Amino acid sequence: MANEVSPALALLIDGDNVSPKIVDGLLAEIATYGTTSVKRIYGDWTKPNLDGWKNCLLEHSIQPVQQFAYTTGKNATDGAMIIDAMDLLYTGRFSGFCIASSDSDFVRLAARIREQGVAVYGFGERKTPRPFITACEKFVYFDVLSPPDADQSATQKAPPAEPARKVKLDKPALDMLGKAINATVEDDGWAKLSGVGSHLAKQAPDFDARNFGFQRLTDLVQASGIAEVTRDGENATIVRVRLKGKGASVSASRKA
Template sequence: MIVFLVDADNLSSPHWVNEALEILEASEGAVAVRRAYGSAENLKGLAETLRTWAIRPFVNLSLTKNTTDIALASDAMQFACQTPAPSMIVIGSGDADFVPLVVRVRERGIKVVCVSERSKMASEAVYAYDKVLFVGNQKAGPTDSTMDDAGASVPVRTTAADTTTAKTTPVKKATTKKAPTKKTATKKVATKPPATTADKTSLSAILAAVPNLKAGEWLHLSDAAKALHDSKLLGKNASTTRLFNRHPDHFELTPKKQPNKVRYVKPSGKV
């Protein structure tokens, strides 16, 4: 039996949850238990997905503390201790707060998998899981590191043999005498580094790309990110949160710790 528990305060986009279930059922088999935990507001944003996939919603009070994490962890341990125990428990969240839970469930011989959007995945939590599945459009390839089975960046280890440089004999270059020439002073011209996409992104460009923000209502950060990517205003590896933080007087993010919603703050005097 496979159990999929979604932290709707973290894995908050319906597209991510849809993609996660499609990947899990294609690669691991049927997902018998499907539950989503979160505030009424976040679960409302997943309403269509919950209905389509028959996911049971568990509403928590919208408090400052991590009540959603505790509710999810409690049910996960209940499943881990039941007989027969599930073969796999999937946590739909990249939050590092779940690491103690993951370790405890894994010690009971249950495979633990994480599903997360890449920018929301806590790097310190990657190796706690047996496998990490990334969802969303931001699928960056390896750069200075390799990728493990979980799709996470793994620092490359170097051995002493790798760092030993081969000794080479310097080769003398043939030189020819040049006729003396007059020295002319050359001015060094400072070159400016090319502007990044975020530098070129103005407030008007953001509002044009995401017109739903103009109403001043809360919008899912994932939906805003998709519109910005489609408009080429945001690079594949660029942070949506950082982009909005460049305009603190015009955009508000919530919650503060791991924001998943954004709204446009209209200038005073505008309706």
């Protein structure tokens, strides 16, 4: 709808744990969830390790927040992020928070924000502790954000870049997909792919088709070998799936 208001989001970046190379992909991903009304990055800007951020911050209008490291071995940046996040939460202006960090210190923050009925989208490296991942409604790994290469001239001649990481659809992933289809199947034995995707996100916030080398969940389902895919509705925009063979009959009988 033309008058539909995009959800307002707050983006908080832990400068000690994020590289400026992923910011283009990060902001593009966040744009699919809503409009980023607040963009802040936290760190001790007197340290040389953050020098590479300057041009990126100017280009994307990200506000740097200075936080001195008061003592060795203690991360004051995390504390500043948490305080600001709670201040922003209490304004009631935001539908979601985007936290870019691979640090487990934000587990309780993510849980507290969600207790308020506000979505939390997490972004981090593969080493991110599991508790922080599961505390988020959705978690996306940095390496699937497909940042553009620094050498643009090379990429113009090269074929389209494939996702950064390819992982085989193993048994746990297939089992999770099968359970999601079974859990959302309708009376006719088919499940809407949108419902399957929502159920997968509830099971595992980091379940993402891009983690397995696919751009869309539709492609992953088709390649899985355990489900059929069909399209309905005007312009075939509604994607529906069902398990093949025994799985499909079990789904239908469960609804009978």
